[in-house]
Amino acid sequence: MKRIKRLLIILVLLLVAGIGLVYLLSFYVERSTREKVYSSIEALPDAHTVIILGASVHSDGKLSPVLQDRVDTGLRIYKKGKAKRFLLSGDNREKDYDEVSAMRSYLLLRNVPPSHISTDPAGLNTYESMKRSSTEFDIPSAIVVTQAFHLPRTLFISNNLGLNYAGYPADAQKYRTETSLVYREKLANFKALYELFIRKSHKKQLKGNSLTLICKK
Template sequence: MKKLVKAGLWVGFCVVVLVLLCNWIVVDTTRNKVYFDLKSLPSTDVGLVLGTSKYVARGKENLFFRYRMEASALLYKEGKVKYLILSGNKEAETYDEPKAMKQALTQLGVPEDAMLLDTAGYRTYDSVVRCREVYGQERVTVISQNFHNARALYLAEHEGLDAIGFAAQDVPEGYSVRTLIREYLARPKAMLDVYVLKPEAGVRETQIFDFPKAAKAFGK
């Protein structure tokens, strides 16, 4: 029994070290690609806005969503991007992240013909790969919170997409510990996807996309 316990502890220790190592690699290799200052941010034609739910438990406002939309609108208004791909999950008519993002951005003054909805962005991996393979983009600005941008940029670098990231305003400390824990685990999974699994992005895709006039600007 003692040997089993000891072996279990060693396995657990190795798993923790591996997770921390993967996190360090993802963050360290992308830190120079994330911008916090609008003035120093290079301009690109397209911004890739990564989806999240508009509301959290009990119908409360999701600050990740709010700050992400405000950052996206700011980049558009300041001419840092010309078009926005809103990539997120559409599980049902009652849960549609891209549609919610479009509504929020419209209220913030972004015109509809500057937005394209990608409802097959089930995961960050899907959003990144589809940006290149489905929408034909080679260079984009990823818009999300800093912790999320690191993983998205790591995926982009290894999937042939030239990307930089703009860090939306972060949430207050302790706002969502679950989200941070999930991100720590998602980074090793991202490395697994890149080097081992190589899943097909958008395999559950159905042709339900809302292609506004902006699609013409993407050559579609």
């Protein structure tokens, strides 16, 4: 009986420590990116591109409320002259699911010239979208548009990739699933750490090993 009680105490302590770590990391990510988040379009620095991150699209191609708010917000920034063009970054892994084409069509219907729109169908997640904006599209300066609960992690990733991007929240309404999305974001901060500091260094190591093997040959 004493052993069971001791085990339960240990489990409770581990649970409390785990929750504390989640909130501590979330606090650090938010604090380290706070200065990059702007609350008014007028205060935003001028940038080359508005980057709009993808979100759910309905089967008929209609944007979900989360994604529509992002695109509408990006459009307001563009019309205010704060950026010259768009990069739409999202998921197009499946033939019948295409976030970037849905966003592009939405902007074209609102008289944005096609030449002002670039699309990245390989922006499968936040890390890939931020990394590819630099490696594939060579964007010198950008304003990233997504919801406020998603901005800290997005800017934390871009900062640690050496990208000096600003962020603007697309919060036009309260979302039905917002509470679960907020908690998901807190956990996703650990994924960001893995992508930035573990996976990236592992790739560098593999690349270095490959070069060594080539030289030996």
